Amino acid sequence: xxxxxxxxxxxxxxxxxxxxxxxxxxxxxxxxxxxxxxxxxxxxxxxxxxxxxxxxxxxxxxxxxxxxxxxxxxxxxxxxxxxxxxxxxxxxxxxxxxxxxxxxxxxxxxxxxxxxxxxxxxxxxxxxxxxxxxxxxxxxxxxxxxxxxxxxxxxxxxxxxxxxxxxxxxxxxxxxxxxxxxxxxxxxxxxxxxxxxxxxxxxxxxxxxxxxxxxxxxxxxxxxxxxxxxxxxxxxxxxxxxxxxxxxxxxxxxxxxxxxxxxxxxxxxxxxxxxxxxxxxxxxxxxxxxxxxxxxxxxxxxxx
Numbered sequence: 001x002x003x004x005x006x007x008x009x010x011x012x013x014x015x016x017x018x019x020x021x022x023x024x025x026x027x028x029x030x031x032x033x034x035x036x037x038x039x040x041x042x043x044x045x046x047x048x049x050x051x052x053x054x055x056x057x058x059x060x061x062x063x064x065x066x067x068x069x070x071x072x073x074x075x076x077x078x079x080x081x082x083x084x085x086x087x088x089x090x091x092x093x094x095x096x097x098x099x100x101x102x103x104x105x106x107x108x109x110x111x112x113x114x115x116x117x118x119x120x121x122x123x124x125x126x127x128x129x130x131x132x133x134x135x136x137x138x139x140x141x142x143x144x145x146x147x148x149x150x151x152x153x154x155x156x157x158x159x160x161x162x163x164x165x166x167x168x169x170x171x172x173x174x175x176x177x178x179x180x181x182x183x184x185x186x187x188x189x190x191x192x193x194x195x196x197x198x199x200x201x202x203x204x205x206x207x208x209x210x211x212x213x214x215x216x217x218x219x220x221x222x223x224x225x226x227x228x229x230x231x232x233x234x235x236x237x238x239x240x241x242x243x244x245x246x247x248x249x250x251x252x253x254x255x256x257x258x259x260x261x262x263x264x265x266x267x268x269x270x271x272x273x274x275x276x277x278x279x280x281x282x283x284x285x286x287x288x289x290x291x292x293x294x295x296x297x298x299x300x301x302x303x304x
Contacts (some may be wrong), residue, residue, distance in 0.1 A: 011236070012244075014246070016036040017073070021190065025070065026068050026069050026070055027066045027067070027068045027069075027151075028066060028067055028069065028288065028292075029064065029065070029066050029201070030065050030066065030067050030117075030118045030119075031063075031064065031065045031114060031118040031119075032062070032063070032064045032065075032172065033062075033064075033208075034060070034061075034062050034063075034275065035060065035061045035063075036060050037058070037059070037060065037159055038058070038059075038060075038061040039056060039057065039058045039061070040056075040057050040058075040061050040112065040137065040154060040156050041054035041055070041057075041111075041112070042054055042055050042057055042094070042130050042132070042137045042156070043094075043095055043107070043110075043128065043130050043139065044094040044130060045279075046095070046097055046101060046102050046103050046107065047102065047103025047106040047107045047110060048103075048105075050106060050150070052106070052107060052109075052110040055094075055132075055137070057137045057156040058075050058156070058158075058159060059135075059156050059157050059158040059159040059267075060156065060157045060158075060159065061154065061155070061156050062123075062153070062154070062155045062156075062157075063112075063114060063152075063153075063154050064152070064153050064154075065114045065118045065119045065150065065151065065152045065153075066151045067148055067149070067150055067151075067288075068148060068149040068150070068151070069147075069148050069149065069288040070147060070288075071144060071147075071148055071149035073149075075125060075126060075127045075142045075143060075149070076127065077119050077143055078127075078142045078151060079127045079129060079140065079142045080141075082140050083096065083129060083251050084138075084213045085206065086129070086131050086138070088143075089133070089243075090133050090134075091131035091132065091133040092131060092132055092133065092137065092138075093129065093130075093131050094130045094131055094132055094253065095128065095129065095130045096127075096128075096129045096130075097127070098126075098127050098128075099123065099124050099125060099126050099127070100124070100180055102105060102128050104123055104124075105123055108121050108123060108126070111128075111139075111141075112154065112299070113141065113152065114152055115244075115248065116239060116240035116241075116244055116248070117236055117237055117239040117240050117243070117245065117248070117295070119141070119143075119152045120143060120145060120148075120150050120239060120240060120248060121141070121143045121150070122143050122144060122145060125143060125144055125145075126142065126143035127141075127142045127143075128140070128141050133137065135157075135158045136155070136156065136157050136158070137155070138153065138154070138155045138156070139152075139153070139155075140153055140156045142300055143187055145239070148239070149292055177298050183195070183214055183217045183218060183299075184217060184218075184221050187221075187299065187301050188301075191300065191301045192298050192300045192301065193299055194296050194298050195212070195214040195215070195218075195256065195296075195297045195298065195299060196214060196296075197212050197213055197214050198212060198214070198215075198256065198297055199212075200252060200255070206255050207252075207255040207256060207258075215256070215260060215263075215264070215268055215278070216260060218230070218260070218299060219260055219263075219264035219266060222260075222264075222266055222270065223264075223266075225304065227303060228270065228301075228303060228304060229269075229270045229271070229272075229301075229302040230270070230271055230272075230299050230300060230301055230302055230304040231272040231273070231274060231300040231302055232249070232253040232254075232256045232257050232260075232271060232272070232273045232274075232297060232298070232299055232300075233249075233253055233273075233274050233275070233276055233297070233298045233299075233300055233301070234248070234249030234250055234253035234256075234273075234274070234275045234276065234296075234297050235249055235275075235276050235277070235278070235280060235281070235282075235294060235295065235296050235297070235298065236248055236249050236250035236277050236278050236295055237278060237281075237285050237290075237291035237292075237294045238278045238281075238285040238291070238294075239291070242278065242279075243277075245275075245277035245278050246275050246276070246277035246279075247275065248275070248277075249275030249276055249277050250273065250274060250275025251275070252297055253273040253274055253275055253276070253297060254273045255274040256273070256297055257271045257272075272302070278294065281294045282294055282296070288295050
């Protein structure tokens with residue numbers, strides 16, 4: 001039996017903090033980036049003659065994405081409750097369009113989309129909505145593959161708006177990351193180890209700010225052993241094309257390498273960075289838990 005998925009009580013009424021979605025159990029937030037001062041071009045019309053009409057907003061920008069694993073409904077079933085909640089919260093809808101009516105390929109690549117694997121857009125099966133309210137702006141992008149649905153929300157609140165209340169503010173890596181395994185022991189015994197506490201910004205183009213216990217341990221070991229050389233290797237799940245995943249995984253590895261070079265002063269010739277995409281999974285990619293385990297960054301010991 002197909003279970004109709006609904007998004008319940010999506011938005012809080014307060015403008016003082018990010019609007020928080022309440023998603024079904026199958027939904028998993030895959031990325032979040034909060035810039036306290038940034039800009040965002042909100043699409044307010046469909047593509048015409050190759051041009052996408054936008055309205056520029058500045059302020060705090062929240063970029064978030066969720067994956068609904070095993071979702072079998074339509075993109076409209078996801079978007080319709082969001083549209084209703086926005087209207088009830090006092091937003092005025094600026095654009096509400098479907099795939100080709102939005103502009104298809106041109107629209108998809110003219111607007112901001114969190115890169116795969118955190119957000120995935122099927123060109124003939126996506127819906128987009130943008131709305132405004134008293135200086136606030138929000139966009140919602142919903143798409144789906146044969147097995148999963150993806151939801152992206154980008155929200156702008158005016159500069160000077162108070163931050164998220166302490167009891168709802170997302171924890172930083174320093175407070176939420178679990179203690180890493182005995183990284184050095186695992187590296188010594190097996191020659192490789194997962195860096196378990198890393199957290200990446202939108203699109204995995206950069207490592208989020210914060211102090212990571214795994215990098216502290218690795219840098220300390222390299223300082224104590226001047227001959228030690230390692231490779232940082234990024235891995236993904238199987239969502240998306242191989243070349244895209246290889247590029248993404250290498251960017252993740254390079255971001256970790258850059259952090260070790262700049263923050264800990266490790267010499268550049270002691271650390272390599274490579275990306276494997278989905279070519280070296282730890283476990284199955286057929287379950288949400290397996291895909292999550294396969295999205296990782298590892299350190300490989302090249303020379304002790």
